[in-house]
Amino acid sequence: MTIVPSADAASVTAPTPAGQGVGPLLRAWREQRRVSQLELALRADSSARHISFIETGRSRPSEEMVLRLAEHLEVPVRERNALLLAAGYAPHYPETPLDDPALDALRAGMEQLIQGYEPYPALVVDAMYNVHAANRGILMLLDDIPEHLLKPPLNAMRLTLHPEGLAPRIRNLREWRGHLLAQMDRQIALRRSEPLRRLYEEVAAYPVPEEEPPRAEEEPAAPVPYFALPMQIEHEGRVLSFISSISTFNTPMDVTVAELAIETLLPADPATVKYLQSLMS
Numbered sequence: 001m002t003i004v005p006s007a008d009a010a011s012v013t014a015p016t017p018a019g020q021g022v023g024p025l026l027r028a029w030r031e032q033r034r035v036s037q038l039e040l041a042l043r044a045d046s047s048a049r050h051i052s053f054i055e056t057g058r059s060r061p062s063e064e065m066v067l068r069l070a071e072h073l074e075v076p077v078r079e080r081n082a083l084l085l086a087a088g089y090a091p092h093y094p095e096t097p098l099d100d101p102a103l104d105a106l107r108a109g110m111e112q113l114i115q116g117y118e119p120y121p122a123l124v125v126d127a128m129y130n131v132h133a134a135n136r137g138i139l140m141l142l143d144d145i146p147e148h149l150l151k152p153p154l155n156a157m158r159l160t161l162h163p164e165g166l167a168p169r170i171r172n173l174r175e176w177r178g179h180l181l182a183q184m185d186r187q188i189a190l191r192r193s194e195p196l197r198r199l200y201e202e203v204a205a206y207p208v209p210e211e212e213p214p215r216a217e218e219e220p221a222a223p224v225p226y227f228a229l230p231m232q233i234e235h236e237g238r239v240l241s242f243i244s245s246i247s248t249f250n251t252p253m254d255v256t257v258a259e260l261a262i263e264t265l266l267p268a269d270p271a272t273v274k275y276l277q278s279l280m281s
Helices: 022-032 037-043 048-056 063-072 077-086 101-116 136-141 156-161 173-191 194-204 270-280
Strands: 122-125 131-134 231-235 238-248 261-267
Touching: 022 048, 022 063, 022 077, 037 048, 037 063, 048 063, 063 077, 101 122, 101 131, 101 261, 122 136, 136 231, 156 173, 156 194, 173 194, 238 270, 261 270
Parallel strands: none
Antiparallel strands: 122 131, 122 261, 231 238, 238 261
16 A cells, blocks of 8 residues: 555644744643752753743743753654744744655565565554555454555544444454553653543543454364453454554654654464465465
């Protein structure tokens, strides 16, 4: 699948409230990270007095200081630009559209990477879980999904948890749903993103079917000692088990790149490996 830009990718974080200076924003990030002024000062090679003056507006931080504090507070790249704007400086990190020629090499590399995982499913998502690329392993799992869920922008969370999506096929839906919602909740806390919060509220409100008893025709399988929570999903009469792994870019210098992630679904048991390899052959 070709990587395409998403219309929602640029709206991940709510805009900075008009008139709010950099001081209150930095204080909010510090409190959210549960870091004291003294601890932040030690990390940033400053003083607690100076940090206090910045937060109360008595001192205007330099551009370098804003970036240094943002780094030590692990502020997402998009929000670092918002801090700079609030302090009266130009944004430091560009936001290059994913279809821009400047990212040709990046797109080609990501497509090559996810294709290299085949027959194991792999996809590229942004901070709103919009899908920008997927390999044939993912397309295999999307058989018979209603057309309205496959319209752009394709959203991985909606596809997985929607009652007309993959949810009815996921055998351990309650566990997997809890894992996904907890993951989103952690990202909301990290990014303070209102659009992500709205997506969370939408998918969390999807109905969860009552748990079904094991099907009579199925023979009880020997327990598998999973080392991480698997997603167990039915496909053509078989139950496949996958462990999710997520990779991001190290030290990104572009907002778009910072918000991309590559998720791979690795087989969690030998039966899943054998079945997927049989599809390739």
